[in-house]
Amino acid sequence: MxxxxxxxxxxxxxxxxxxxxxxxxxxxxxxxxxxxxxxxxxxxxxxxxxxxxxxxxxxxxxxxxxxxxxxxxxxxxxxxxxxxxxxxxxxxxxxxxxxxxxxxxxxxxxxxxxxxxxxxxPLALDVERIDRVSVKAMKSQILPHELQTEALARLPEPTRCAIIWTAKEALSKVLKCGMMSPFCIFETMDVSQEPDWIVGHFKNFGQYKFHAWVLDDHVVSMAVPKRxxxxxxxxxxxxxxxxxxx
Ligand SMILES: CC(C)(COP(=O)(O)OP(=O)(O)OC[C@H]1O[C@@H](n2cnc3c(N)ncnc32)[C@H](O)[C@@H]1OP(=O)(O)O)[C@@H](O)C(=O)NCCC(=O)NCCS
Known part of the structure; x- marks a missing residue:
């Protein structure tokens, strides 16, 4: 701990x-x-x-x-x-x-x-294990172009999926609606790679961004006010x- x-x-x-x-x-x-x-x-x-x-x-x-x-x-x-x-x-x-x-x-x-x-x-976070078995389920709720950004290109597919998925879950928690709302409203955009983490934004929630850290076999994402x-x-x-x- x-x-x-x-x-x-x-x-x-x-x-x-x-x-x-x-x-x-x-x-x-x-x-x-x-x-x-x-x-x-x-x-x-x-x-x-x-x-x-x-x-x-x-x-x-x-x-x-x-x-x-x-x-x-x-x-x-x-x-x-x-x-x-x-x-x-x-x-x-x-x-x-x-x-x-x-x-x-x-x-x-x-x-x-x-x-x-x-x-x-307000803030919220989400953690997921990077897991090949979850890729299909995650991809069903992620638009293809969200995974094809340059910043994520070098990462393995399960890691890319976990980053976008946790970003969306963190946003859904900060909004308190959870993932009961249509996933498409949590669409990510403008993802970039910083030295120690990944930053991205949300198409429909411009006041928030996300930071994601890949930690061993887990990804932690936080939804954070943009400024x-x-x-x-x-x-x-x-x-x-x-x-x-x-
Ligand atoms: C919120 C949600 C995205 C969590 O994702 P998850 O991957 O299953 O679980 P995680 O371990 O990441 O997070 C669980 C924690 O999220 C928090 N949480 C649950 N619902 C939440 C919500 N609506 N908003 C913010 N945080 C929430 C809780 O603290 C929960 O932990 P706890 O039950 O031990 O207190 C998912 O459970 C969900 O979509 N829930 C729907 C909530 C809802 O609408 N419920 C209505 C039932 S009446």
């Missing part, structure tokens, strides 16, 4: 956000201490859920979210922070902070990651985040 505080800069605003990354291999240790991690309402849900896969994603996701939030509010008692689910399943931070806060959570079988931010500055500068290399975080016991 690992946590990083990131500074975002806009012409009229400088603000800190917290990013955290938890390995699924940490799940047994977190399960043993879950009453010290989860708010009482979260704990009641966690104990009700029968499926181990959901138990794992919920607990490591909530832990990542609380690490990210506590880097902003300096709360060491995680049971005081509740992350409830809204009517569209979006995460709702319940914590008496001076400034209203938001969080965005994503998980795969191997990791959970979360970003915490002041609600005046915000975010300068962070997440790959250092991944390499610092060996599971407990490694």
């Amino acid at each position: 690992s946590c990083l505080r990131i500074t975002l800069n806009r012409q009229d605003l400088t603000t800190g956000v917290g990013f955290a990354w938890v390995h699924a291999a940490d799940y047994p240790a977190l399960h043993d201490t879950c009453s010290r991690v989860l708010h009482v309402n979260e704990l009641a849900y966690y104990q009700r859920v029968p499926a181990i896969r959901r138990k794992t994603s919920f607990l490591i996701g909530r832990y990542a979210a609380k690490q990210a939030l506590s880097s902003l509010v300096h709360e060491s008692d995680y049971t005081r922070i509740e992350i409830a689910s809204g009517i569209f399943q979006q995460p709702i931070v319940k914590y008496p902070s001076p400034e209203p806060l938001g969080v965005s959570i994503s998980h795969t079988d191997k990791y959970a990651c979360a970003i915490a931010f002041p609600l005046i500055h 915000t500068d975010i300068d962070v290399d997440l790959s250092t975080l991944l390499h610092d985040s060996l599971p407990i016991g490694d």
